[in-house]
Amino acid sequence: MTIGEVSEKFEMTTDTLRYYERIGLIPPVPRKKNGIRDFDETACKWVSFVKCMRSSGVQIEALIEYVALMQANTGLERRKNILIEQRARLIKQAETLRSTIERLDYKIEHYEELFKKN
Amino acid sequence: MTIGEVSEKFEMTTDTLRYYERIGLIPPVPRKKNGIRDFDETACKWVSFVKCMRSSGVQIEALIEYVALMQANTGLERRKNILIEQRARLIKQAETLRSTIERLDYKIEHYEELFKKN
DNA sequence: TTATCAGCTGAAGCCGACTTTAAGTCAAGC
């Protein structure tokens, strides 16, 4: 797959994909002889994974470390711990969201009351 | 309350508090005769509200508009809609988080399996 | 054949959200 196809598939720009590869957020993408990127299934899976993680705010740094360890085929335990740490961060974030939503609900309710009165 | 006390109470820097006032994220804080900020209960409630919203990623722009309408004591309906829009954004975000966490769970599970084998 | 794509690289630019700095005021304690 070309970078253009991948960018459509995952709804992100080609620039972002190149940027991700450049900073090591995804492993180096295989190339054709002329140097053009040729995304295989593995590369696509990485894009999918990183896109998902980023959409929830998982930090780029953590992902870069994870990818590097995968590339080096090492740090099994560390890899697992990165995932666990990030999960913990997300769970905390979900809890924060929950309580903010509650607060918004409460305020919205208050406006409903106001409208009823008039 | 001084800005220093408020910053301790809400665990944010005095710089951030001044910044928030400057851009209209909280209404103008009452001042003593010498110009020093003197946070009253209303001001504190605003800080608390904005801190909560920002911790969940509610956009500054939306909050600024909301605060401005409150100050002008107008746009009742619009105010309610701002809150509803932001709630919708947060709910979407919570859903995204939930599915990312699931994906992480799955990957972590995979590492567990690997460790069991060895 | 020429022009118009899609792709390439490296570097500079941009945006949101603070944070720091420079230069100054003011009140309390020694």
Next chain:
DNA sequence: GCTTGACTTAAAGTCGGCTTCAGCTGATAA
């Protein structure tokens, strides 16, 4: 009366995360 430390402002700086640009190559199609 001077130092200390908390406060003031406006403006510049920082940082993460892209995004855009300049200048190039190489393949396709009118």
